[in-house]
Amino acid sequence: MRALVLSLALLAFTAASAQPAAPPANWRTMTLEQLNALPKEQATQLPVIEFLERTDPNFGREKMEPIVATLLSRLMYAIDRPLYPFGAFLGMAVREFQDDLGAKADGALKFSEMEVLASRVRALDRTATPIFPPFKTDVHVSPTNDYVAFGGTWVIEGDKHAYPVNFTTYKCFKSEKLCYTADGNLIMSSGSGTMNVDSGFLKIIKWDNSELLMEDDARCRVTTTSVNLKNKEVLQITRNRDEGCDATWLPPLTTPRISRLVDGFKANQELNQKQAEINQKNFSKRFQEIAKKSKN
Incomplete structure (x- = not known):
């Protein structure tokens, strides 16, 4: 053993x-x-x-x-x-x-x-056997502009997400100055996967007729989420905190990280297609030659 x-x-x-x-x-x-x-x-x-x-x-x-x-x-x-x-x-x-x-x-x-x-x-x-997150839930704004709900999958611009199969829902209440969240992500390992689910809330720092801003002030990084109430676009920027963080626990970001909330089904479909193309190149080269000749 x-x-x-x-x-x-x-x-x-x-x-x-x-x-x-x-x-x-x-x-x-x-x-x-x-x-x-x-x-x-x-x-x-x-x-x-x-x-x-x-x-x-x-x-x-x-x-x-x-x-x-x-x-x-x-x-x-x-x-x-x-x-x-x-x-x-x-x-x-x-x-x-x-x-x-x-x-x-x-x-x-x-x-x-x-x-x-x-x-x-x-x-x-x-x-x-691909696994897909739910479809994106478009931003819904109540007629009185005091309640907003939406959901989707986060992708990082110019980088890979550690958990590409992820989904987060948001329900925001102006009167409480809070947005309640529920999120899930699939943690893949060798031959298996684990679904991690969590819930929490974010404080609202701005809410007017055009934009909703919420912020998560974590130990080492500050994440600000922007919801455009006009065109329904949802962006997120994560930056380092100025102080109070042990770099050995979480290395600082070299540049601010920008993420977008998108349709997870479509995003993961594109990822799977790219991986399928890579997989084709991982087959035996001799088999690839045989397959190529059979098509001609």
């Missing part, structure tokens, strides 16, 4: 690892403690299946081969070979995958390569 914990830690580290460096030639005779002490850039170059086979009798080749073979087959590697027996399929599929990555094609899948493979399959799954 300790070996399995180490292997999962290696996968988590891979995306941020430095240039690959070959592990020691004698790694097969090293203890688990010695393996744990390896520099991360070396540890991520250990062969996944052989490592687990040697260090964890409960999670060896017979369990890993079907997993790796299934992932490779999802991306159309070794498409002219039968998937089973797994060993024969893996020999060709792993080398083909390594060739596509520009890595040494030795047929032994490394932890760093495994993470690339798994992340591409996860992206494939997300676009195959």
Whole structure:
């Protein structure tokens, strides 16, 4: 089990690892403690299946081969070979995958390569079964201009939102000088997701016939939301507080961050389309060539 914990830690580290460096030639005779002490850039170059086979009798080749073979087959590697027996399929599929990555094609899948493979399959799954937030709720202003309600999905200009599947509703009361909010966002992880929901309120700092302004004065950042009551546009600007924030807890923004409230269904549809185009390029290059020729 300790070996399995180490292997999962290696996968988590891979995306941020430095240039690959070959592990020691004698790694097969090293203890688990010695393996744990390896520099991360070396540890991520250990062969996944052989490592687990040697260090964890409960999670060896017979369990890993079907997993790796299934992932490779999802991306159309070794498409002219039968998937089973797994060993024969893996020999060709792993080398083909390594060739596509520009890595040494030795047929032994490394932890760093495994993470690339798994992340591409996860992206494939997300676009195959996309999740969309609700449609945007247009700004509604009461006839007496004392109540405003609206809702939508926040997107950040020039940047990616950490949780693109998000939705927030607002109900604002002039008499209370408050806007009540209810928001939800989907936190995606490997093969699963968690829906986070929350509620709160924002203080109204301006409300006239043309604009409603509300503000959230948080610990490190101040967020001001502007609702144009004429053209129904909703913008948000987030800036650093002048003082009172520990930069080690939340790094300051380099520039003010501007967000727009949009139709989440349409925004995520566009994101999924872009990801689908990327996914097409992540299939086996040999498969892509075959598919291209079949169209001509």
